[in-house]
Amino acid sequence: MTQPLWTPDPERSQQANITRFLEYIQRECDPHVMNQHALYRWSVAEPEQFWSHVWAFCGIKASKSWDRVLTDGDKMPGATWFSGSRLNFAENLLRYRDERPAIIFRSEHGDRLSLSYRELHRQVAGLADAFRKSGVKSGDRVAGFMPNRPEAVIGMLAATSLGAVWSSCSPDFGINGVLDRFGQIEPKVLITTDGYHYSGKVIDSLERIRGVLEKLPSIERVVVVSYVSEKPDLSTLPTAVHWADYLTDATEIRFEQLSFDHPVYIMYSSGTTGVPKCIVHGAGGTLIQHLKELVLHTDLKREDVIFYFTTCGWMMWNWLVSSLAVGATVLLYDGSPFHPDNYILWRIAAEEGISIFGTSAKYLAALEKFRAKPAAKYAWPRLRTIASTGSPLLPENSEYTYREIKKDVCLCSISGGTDIVSCFALGNPTLPVYSGELQCRGLGMAVEIWDEQGRPLQGQPGELVCVKPFPSMPVFFWNDPDGKKYHDAYFDVYPNVWRHGDWAELTAHEGLIIYGRSDATLNPGGIRIGTAEIYRQVEKLPEVVESLAVGQDWKGDVRVILFVRLREGVSLDDDLRERIKTVIKDNTTPRHVPSKIIAVPDIPRTISGKITELAVRNVIHGRPVKNTDALANPQALEHYRNLPELAR
Numbered sequence: 001m002t003q004p005l006w007t008p009d010p011e012r013s014q015q016a017n018i019t020r021f022l023e024y025i026q027r028e029c030d031p032h033v034m035n036q037h038a039l040y041r042w043s044v045a046e047p048e049q050f051w052s053h054v055w056a057f058c059g060i061k062a063s064k065s066w067d068r069v070l071t072d073g074d075k076m077p078g079a080t081w082f083s084g085s086r087l088n089f090a091e092n093l094l095r096y097r098d099e100r101p102a103i104i105f106r107s108e109h110g111d112r113l114s115l116s117y118r119e120l121h122r123q124v125a126g127l128a129d130a131f132r133k134s135g136v137k138s139g140d141r142v143a144g145f146m147p148n149r150p151e152a153v154i155g156m157l158a159a160t161s162l163g164a165v166w167s168s169c170s171p172d173f174g175i176n177g178v179l180d181r182f183g184q185i186e187p188k189v190l191i192t193t194d195g196y197h198y199s200g201k202v203i204d205s206l207e208r209i210r211g212v213l214e215k216l217p218s219i220e221r222v223v224v225v226s227y228v229s230e231k232p233d234l235s236t237l238p239t240a241v242h243w244a245d246y247l248t249d250a251t252e253i254r255f256e257q258l259s260f261d262h263p264v265y266i267m268y269s270s271g272t273t274g275v276p277k278c279i280v281h282g283a284g285g286t287l288i289q290h291l292k293e294l295v296l297h298t299d300l301k302r303e304d305v306i307f308y309f310t311t312c313g314w315m316m317w318n319w320l321v322s323s324l325a326v327g328a329t330v331l332l333y334d335g336s337p338f339h340p341d342n343y344i345l346w347r348i349a350a351e352e353g354i355s356i357f358g359t360s361a362k363y364l365a366a367l368e369k370f371r372a373k374p375a376a377k378y379a380w381p382r383l384r385t386i387a388s389t390g391s392p393l394l395p396e397n398s399e400y401t402y403r404e405i406k407k408d409v410c411l412c413s414i415s416g417g418t419d420i421v422s423c424f425a426l427g428n429p430t431l432p433v434y435s436g437e438l439q440c441r442g443l444g445m446a447v448e449i450w451d452e453q454g455r456p457l458q459g460q461p462g463e464l465v466c467v468k469p470f471p472s473m474p475v476f477f478w479n480d481p482d483g484k485k486y487h488d489a490y491f492d493v494y495p496n497v498w499r500h501g502d503w504a505e506l507t508a509h510e511g512l513i514i515y516g517r518s519d520a521t522l523n524p525g526g527i528r529i530g531t532a533e534i535y536r537q538v539e540k541l542p543e544v545v546e547s548l549a550v551g552q553d554w555k556g557d558v559r560v561i562l563f564v565r566l567r568e569g570v571s572l573d574d575d576l577r578e579r580i581k582t583v584i585k586d587n588t589t590p591r592h593v594p595s596k597i598i599a600v601p602d603i604p605r606t607i608s609g610k611i612t613e614l615a616v617r618n619v620i621h622g623r624p625v626k627n628t629d630a631l632a633n634p635q636a637l638e639h640y641r642n643l644p645e646l647a648r
Helices: 010-015 017-028 036-045 047-058 089-093 117-133 150-161 175-185 206-215 283-297 315-326 344-352 361-369 395-404 484-490 531-538 574-587 613-620 634-640
Strands: 068-071 080-083 101-107 112-116 141-145 165-169 189-193 195-198 201-204 221-225 240-242 263-268 278-282 305-308 329-334 356-360 385-389 410-413 415-417 422-426 447-450 462-466 498-506 512-517 544-554 557-566 596-599
Touching (some): 017 283, 080 283, 101 150, 101 344, 150 315, 150 329, 175 278, 263 283, 278 283, 283 315, 305 344, 447 498, 531 557, 613 634
Parallel strands (some): 165 263, 385 410, 557 596
Antiparallel strands (some): 068 080, 101 112, 195 201, 263 278, 415 422, 498 512
C-alpha cells in the first residue's frame, strides 16, 4: 500500500477539535463510533443528530431554537433545516468583543493594519447605523467592489446584521462583468475603494464605478474607501461619500433575528458560458457548514492566525471570514502573491505567525516551477496546516510542499465550490496525507462516486454526487421563480441527487482524487479521461509552465488536443513533443496521449484563477464564448482561434 506523505503524531491527534467531537458523540449518541471513518458513516446515516450536535459543539448563537432539525429530508431540492430557529449571521461572527486581533491586513505595497475584536465591533456598529439611516433593510442587497481589505469584512457584517444580503466581486472585473453580476441583483448600496495595487501597479476603480452607476440606477449610495490616495475626488460621483464621513459614532448593533434560511450571500457562477447564475445562500446553512469545516476539519482554534490567498469574489473569502466566529485572527492580503518577489506570502506568514495557510494548487505548482525554496529562507514554528483548493493538487505539488516548505504539516487539499459555499472533501488533522488525494469526505456530506447508471464506484473514476441534502445547499437562484435554473444546474442527470460536475475517484483510504470538471472530461473512443490526469504528467517536465487539454470533435470521434505554455526561452520541438507524449503514455494510458500538442503564450483563466477549458473548446470549434468579462485574460483566447494545426 502507498506510504503516506505525512502522519499526525498522537499528541496532535488527541488535541484536535475533531477528536473532542468524536468523544462527545460517543458520550451523547453512540459509543460504537470508534474512529474517524466510523464518525463519517454515522454523520451521513444520522443527519438530524449530526447537524444538531454540530450546532451545540460549535456554540451557534440563536435567539430561538429550532422546532425540527430536518423537514422533507428525502427531497433535493426541497429539504429544509432547523425550521423555527431565529439567529443572525453577523452576531455569530461578532460574539467576541475584546482586544485580541480580529483582522490583520497586509498588502504587497507594504501596508499593515490590525483591528481588535472590540474595534471591529465598533466599526461594524457605525456602518450598520449608517446603512439604517440610508434606508437599508432586511432583504436589500449591499454590494462590494473591493480588494481584500478589512472594510469588505466590515461591510458584510454591517449588512448582514440588518438582514441585508451581501454580494461582492473582485475589483479586476470590467464594467460589463460588474453589471452582469450586480445588474441582476440591483443593490441599494455599493462599497468600493478608489483603486488597488497589483504587481507594483496602481489600478483605478472609480472610473469603472462611474460606468456602472450610469447603467445601475438601483444604487442609491456609493461608499468609497481611500486606499491608493489620501482622499480621492468624488465630485463626479454624485451618490458617493467617503467611508470615514459615512460611518456614524454608534457603538451598539441591533442584530435582526431571522430564519435559518434567510439569505446572507449572493454568489456567482464563473459566467464563462453565459451570464453568471446568482446563487443565494442562507445564513444558517452557511454558518453551520463553515463552522463544521473550520472547527472540525481545519482544527481552527481561538489562538490561531488563519490566512487564505483569495479575492473578495471567490467563495474562499466567505469561508475565511467565518473564522471570526471562532475568535481566531483572520489575515487578509491584497496584491500579487509574487510581488515584490516569490516569497512575499511566506515572509508574511513568518512575521505574523500564521498557523493555517490557505492557497491554490496553481500557486504551489508555480512555486515549484520557479524552483522556490521557502523553507531555506523562513521558518514557521506555528504553521501546522496548509490548505489548497481551486484545482486538483497534483502529487508532485504535494511532494514539493513537504520537501521545500515544511515537513511536519497537514496538507489539506479541499474541494467544493461556490454552489455550496463550502466543501465536499476536506482535510482531517487526525488522518494521514496521501500523495494526490484529498484526505476525506466532509462530515455530514453523503458524497459518492457514480457511473452513468447511478451505481456507486470505488477505485474507479466517475461523477461526484451527493445523495442526501445538506444545510449549505443554495436556498434559491436569483430571478428563478420556478426553480428551473436551480434544478437544471444540479439535478437534471440524477433525479433527487446533487451532481456536482466533478470527475473523481473514491480511494482505498476513503479519500478522493479529483480529476477535473466532468463537463470538460475528454472522451476519445468513448473512454472518459479527466484532464487533471494529463496535467499531472505534463507539468512534471521542467520546460512546461502549465497546460490545458480539450477534446476536439474529429471525424466522428473526439481527439485530445494539448496546449502548453513553456518556460521562457524554450521552444516546442519534436524532441519535447515526444517527451511529453512519453511521460503521458508511461504514466497513464495510450488513450491519454494527445493527437496534437501546440505551444501557446498564455492559458485563459477566470478571475479566480481557474483555467477555463470550456472557453477554449468553444473557440477551437468556432463557437462563441458568451461572457469573456468573466476571464482575467480574455485576450488569451485569440491564440486558440483558427489554428492551422487543428484543421488537419
